[in-house]
Each structure stands twice: as structure tokens, then as C-alpha cells.
Amino acid sequence: MTKFPEPKPLKDEDIDVTLKPCPFCGEKPEVVETRDYGMNVYTIHCTNRKCLLYFGVAPYQQASEVIQAWNWRGRYGHE
Numbered sequence: 001m002t003k004f005p006e007p008k009p010l011k012d013e014d015i016d017v018t019l020k021p022c023p024f025c026g027e028k029p030e031v032v033e034t035r036d037y038g039m040n041v042y043t044i045h046c047t048n049r050k051c052l053l054y055f056g057v058a059p060y061q062q063a064s065e066v067i068q069a070w071n072w073r074g075r076y077g078h079e
């Protein structure tokens with residue numbers, strides 16, 4: 001399991017899990033790091049401004065967790 005060290009802007013090569021396309025519109029999602037009550041948290045949002053998920057999913061403390069949650073949602077959306 002990859003540990004995520006100091007927070008920094010996330011690039012594709014930092015993420016060892018491939019994000020599935022948005023379950024609503026099929027556009028490419030984006031991982032966003034933000035701060036919540038002094039902690040770094042991660043969320044994923046759709047890059048399509050008209051999409052329901054443009055404002056993102058509920059944040060997680062680990063980027064790997066939010067990626068898993070996103071991919072699960074994506075799978076659910078397509079079934």
C-alpha cells in the first residue's frame with residue numbers, strides 16, 4: 001500500500017490507481033487536495049462544469065481511499 005507523504009499537487013503519475021470516467025457524463029475526473037479542519041483531505045470531481053459531480057464527492061483522508069470510492073461509484077453507475 002502506497003503511503004502518501006507530504007501534500008503536494010497530485011499528478012497522474014502519483015496515483016497508482018486509474019480513475020474511471022465520470023459515471024454521469026463520461027468525462028475525465030480529477031483528484032483535488034484540499035484542507036478541512038486543518039487536515040489535508042482528498043476529493044474527486046468531474047471536469048465537466050455542467051455535470052452533477054462537478055462539485056465532487058465527499059472527501060477522504062487518503063487519496064487512495066477517495067480513488068477507490070470513485071471507482072466503486074463509477075462501476076455502480078454503469079451497471
Ligand SMILES: [Zn+2]
Pocket residue numbers: 022023024025026027046047048051052053054
Ligand atoms: Zn461528469
